[in-house]
Amino acid sequence: MLVQDERSISLESFSLMSMQIKKSGLLRRAPENFLDAHLRQAITEQGLNDERRGFLRKSFAAASAALVSGVAIAKPGTAPEGDGDPLILNVQDHAKTLGNPVVMQGYGQPSKFEANLQRRQSPGLTRVPQASVSFAPLQGFFGIITPSGLHFERHHQGWIDIDPQQHRFMINGLVREAKVYTMDDLMRLPSVSRMHFIECGANSATEWGNVAVPTVQYTHGMLSCCEFTGVPLSVLLDDCGIDRKKAKFVLAEGGDGSAMTRTIDIARAMDDVIVAYGMNGEMLRPENGYPLRLVVPGVQGVSWVKWLRRIEVGDQPWAAKDEAIHYIDLQPDGLHRQYTSVQECKSVITTPSGGQMLLEKGFHNITGLAWSGRGKVKRVDVSADGGRNWRTARLEGPVLGKCLTRFNIDWNWDGGPAILQSRAMDDTGYVQPKINQLREVRGTRSIYHNNAIQSWSINEDGEVSNVQVA
Amino acid sequence: MSRLPKMKMLMKVLGALVLASTSLTAIADNHPGIGRAATPKEVAAWDIDVRPDFRGLPKGRGSVDQGQQIWDGKCASCHGTFGESNEVFTPIVGGTTKDDIKNGRVAALSGNSQPQRTTLMKVATVSTLWDYINRAMPWNAPKTLTADEVYAVTAYILNMGGIVADDFVMSDDNIAEVQKRMPNRLGMTEKHGLWQTKGKPDVKNAACMKDCLKEVQITSELPVFARSANGNPAEQNRMVGAVRGVNLNKATVVKVRQPAVDEGLKLAKQYACTACHGIKDKVVGPGFAQIAEKYKGDANAEASLIKKIKLGGSGAWGAIPMPPQGHVKDSEIKTMLDWIMRQ
Numbered sequence: 001m002l003v004q005d006e007r008s009i010s011l012e013s014f015s016l017m018s019m020q021i022k023k024s025g026l027l028r029r030a031p032e033n034f035l036d037a038h039l040r041q042a043i044t045e046q047g048l049n050d051e052r053r054g055f056l057r058k059s060f061a062a063a064s065a066a067l068v069s070g071v072a073i074a075k076p077g078t079a080p081e082g083d084g085d086p087l088i089l090n091v092q093d094h095a096k097t098l099g100n101p102v103v104m105q106g107y108g109q110p111s112k113f114e115a116n117l118q119r120r121q122s123p124g125l126t127r128v129p130q131a132s133v134s135f136a137p138l139q140g141f142f143g144i145i146t147p148s149g150l151h152f153e154r155h156h157q158g159w160i161d162i163d164p165q166q167h168r169f170m171i172n173g174l175v176r177e178a179k180v181y182t183m184d185d186l187m188r189l190p191s192v193s194r195m196h197f198i199e200c201g202a203n204s205a206t207e208w209g210n211v212a213v214p215t216v217q218y219t220h221g222m223l224s225c226c227e228f229t230g231v232p233l234s235v236l237l238d239d240c241g242i243d244r245k246k247a248k249f250v251l252a253e254g255g256d257g258s259a260m261t262r263t264i265d266i267a268r269a270m271d272d273v274i275v276a277y278g279m280n281g282e283m284l285r286p287e288n289g290y291p292l293r294l295v296v297p298g299v300q301g302v303s304w305v306k307w308l309r310r311i312e313v314g315d316q317p318w319a320a321k322d323e324a325i326h327y328i329d330l331q332p333d334g335l336h337r338q339y340t341s342v343q344e345c346k347s348v349i350t351t352p353s354g355g356q357m358l359l360e361k362g363f364h365n366i367t368g369l370a371w372s373g374r375g376k377v378k379r380v381d382v383s384a385d386g387g388r389n390w391r392t393a394r395l396e397g398p399v400l401g402k403c404l405t406r407f408n409i410d411w412n413w414d415g416g417p418a419i420l421q422s423r424a425m426d427d428t429g430y431v432q433p434k435i436n437q438l439r440e441v442r443g444t445r446s447i448y449h450n451n452a453i454q455s456w457s458i459n460e461d462g463e464v465s466n467v468q469v470a
Numbered sequence: 471m472s473r474l475p476k477m478k479m480l481m482k483v484l485g486a487l488v489l490a491s492t493s494l495t496a497i498a499d500n501h502p503g504i505g506r507a508a509t510p511k512e513v514a515a516w517d518i519d520v521r522p523d524f525r526g527l528p529k530g531r532g533s534v535d536q537g538q539q540i541w542d543g544k545c546a547s548c549h550g551t552f553g554e555s556n557e558v559f560t561p562i563v564g565g566t567t568k569d570d571i572k573n574g575r576v577a578a579l580s581g582n583s584q585p586q587r588t589t590l591m592k593v594a595t596v597s598t599l600w601d602y603i604n605r606a607m608p609w610n611a612p613k614t615l616t617a618d619e620v621y622a623v624t625a626y627i628l629n630m631g632g633i634v635a636d637d638f639v640m641s642d643d644n645i646a647e648v649q650k651r652m653p654n655r656l657g658m659t660e661k662h663g664l665w666q667t668k669g670k671p672d673v674k675n676a677a678c679m680k681d682c683l684k685e686v687q688i689t690s691e692l693p694v695f696a697r698s699a700n701g702n703p704a705e706q707n708r709m710v711g712a713v714r715g716v717n718l719n720k721a722t723v724v725k726v727r728q729p730a731v732d733e734g735l736k737l738a739k740q741y742a743c744t745a746c747h748g749i750k751d752k753v754v755g756p757g758f759a760q761i762a763e764k765y766k767g768d769a770n771a772e773a774s775l776i777k778k779i780k781l782g783g784s785g786a787w788g789a790i791p792m793p794p795q796g797h798v799k800d801s802e803i804k805t806m807l808d809w810i811m812r813q
Binding site for chain 1: 512513521525579589595602659660663666671688696708710711
């Protein structure tokens with residue numbers, strides 16, 4: 001059996017090597033680049049045996065020796081040593097063996113090499129895992145759609161997995177007839193499919209007073225965007241004969257332990273709200289409300305009630321627990337703003353972002369996400385000098401209302417310090433504010449609805465970190 | 471004139487009438503066969519919400535004393551004996567004064583005198599407290615309290631906050647009086663632009679493009695302790711692409727992933743072999759490493775050991791017999807032996 005210290009390879013020489021590489025203006029190479037692919041694969045799959053340990057020692061010795069003699073190792077962009085890259089010159093194992101059969105995995109999984117991208121908790125943020133948050137790894141996403149398994153989580157009393165055949169949905173209150181629908185009923189009705197972002201009202205809450213967390217996963221990861229399928233709430237309210245004169249608000253209620261309730265004004269309820277069962281082409285995931293949730297485009301996630309069991313039509317707001325004790329925004333005068341709902345225009349650069357490291361000087365694609373709860377993103381500007389000068393980024397299509405929009409802009413990093421920022425504008429003309437502008441009005445204790453411009457500082461080593469600037 | 475054309479006309483008119491009545495039905499009932507009327511008892515079972523005007527509040531009553539008993543049994547373990555605990559959840563009680571009860575505004579909210587906001591400092595509406603407890607408490611057994619118990623627990627919390635007296639009995643009759651004593655009853659505002667889609671924003675930035683600042687000042691940086699508080703970025707970023715995660719463990723070691731859970735050990739545990747055999751040393755029977763040592767280089771080891779395992783035996787390692795394991799498949803024994811011989 002392997003003992004612990006044999007499983008961890010001491011790499012003092014490697015560390016020394018990194019420092020020297022850094023000084024010479026080159027970059028740290030991941031240690032696995034010193035090993036050939038076959039050995040790397042064998043170690044990953046089977047761990048170390050004596051033979052593989054021997055190889056490792058030799059590899060590191062060779063790497064260190066190469067360094068001391070001043071030879072750069074596998075520097076990208078330079079000609080390879082000898083005849084060329086052995087990964088090209090030698091036929092790889094995977095190219096000369098039989099691959100796996102179909103349906104080895106009845107439900108496909110990401111490559112094992114993608115395991116670093118997980119939703120994660122932020123230690124110390126919450127004290128009970130059933131009333132907690134897991135953040136989506138925005139730093140690794142492409143485009144605008146969040147993979148269902150990486151959609152951020154926010155539960156108030158744990159998540160549940162309801163048998164859809166046992167699920168019931170009720171509409172009552174100011175309607176001609178209170179009605180009960182089964183999932184069969186709902187899925188028989190004409191459906192719509194819409195792409196929308198969902199952002200927790202407390203996204204970026206840690207940054208109100210000062211910089212507190214290291215990466216975009218934790219600063220902005222309570223954000224996801226999916227295609228949702230379901231029935232417009234207006235269709236169902238009409239089906240029950242909503243009293244259009246008296247109805248002013250609806251209450252959405254969940255079927256879980258917390259029985260989450262939120263008030264939604266009637267104009268919005270009759271506009272683009274969806275009673276949804278589908279997400280990204282399949283049913284909702286249990287963590288996201290399977291089999292039924294409310295989709296309230298442009299509004300903070302808490303109103304997107306999961307495990308939706310009931311809509312009540314009324315003429316006054318309800319001051320429910322999550323709109324009268326939680327999810328209220330403390331202002332400097334001691335008043336709390338109640339029923340804050342809209343997620344105002346916001347953007348963030350996802351690469352390069354905090355905790356990442358640029359590997360090389362030269363060309364880089366700055367990429368990020370922009371969104372607005374009031375409509376479409378109209379423009380995104382990017383600064384590399386902390387907000388002194390700005391250039392307008394390219395918006396990738398489609399640009400949809402109340403949906404994430406991907407932006408990209410070319411950038412040549414000269415190897416010097418830089419501060420990257422993005423600033424979005426929506427089709428109402430509203431411009432994403434600076435953190436100081438928000439603080440002047442709302443102070444630093446309002447927790448929710450922080451849509452400030454995010455700054456990422458890059459040092460000479462290429463290391464990116466979270467900063468705030470003025 | 472023949473009567474035929476008239477008949478045709480009549481048929482046309484009738485046809486039009488039939489069509490009209492069909493479409494009228496469709497307008498009155500958009501989706502025939504979808505959904506059904508809820509029964510009054512179904513609506514009553516689910517329509518549990520209580521509004522600030524107490525619409526939806528069931529009849530009932532509960533005393534501070536009764537509330538204390540329920541509290542001690544079902545609430546105190548998370549919220550603390552006096553609702554003050556900050557261990558599992560944020561505190562419920564604390565931070566309010568007699569003046570606040572008089573004024574309807576919690577003074578501590580506009581200063582920084584309280585390190586944390588308690589529920590009683592925030593909540594403006596007593597209906598919210600009642601509804602919260604009724605729908606979501608106790609934490610691990612929500613919706614198990616009777617209406618009277620909810621009144622009692624609500625009364626006890628308010629008593630701890632000095633809002634109702636020790637001998638108070640709270641009920642649907644007097645809850646409106648209690649509302650008049652809520653310490654932060656005037657502490658909410660809906661005057662902001664974040665309620666409606668078309669609400670007016672409270673900040674206005676300009677999209678300046680050139681020479682927007684004279685000097686860029688870094689006002690806040692990540693505290694040193696926070697760099698690693700969320701784990702190692704190297705392990706939270708993709709291993710290919712334009713960037714890597716910063717490796718905070720770069721100093722001395724590179725961790726190589728543990729070998730995949732060994733199938734042999736898994737089986738040894740599954741069949742409870744490990745109850746008597748240690749990995750290295752003797753427990754009741756010999757350690758697996760000792761077996762490996764003894765049979766190393768023995769060409770017949772596998773065949774011989776399969777037999778011993780299936781039939782059981784004693785004597786080789788002492789007097790305590792090994793019970794026969796005839797139910798274990800040969801293939802599984804081979805897998806286990808493959809693992810044992812590597813110990």
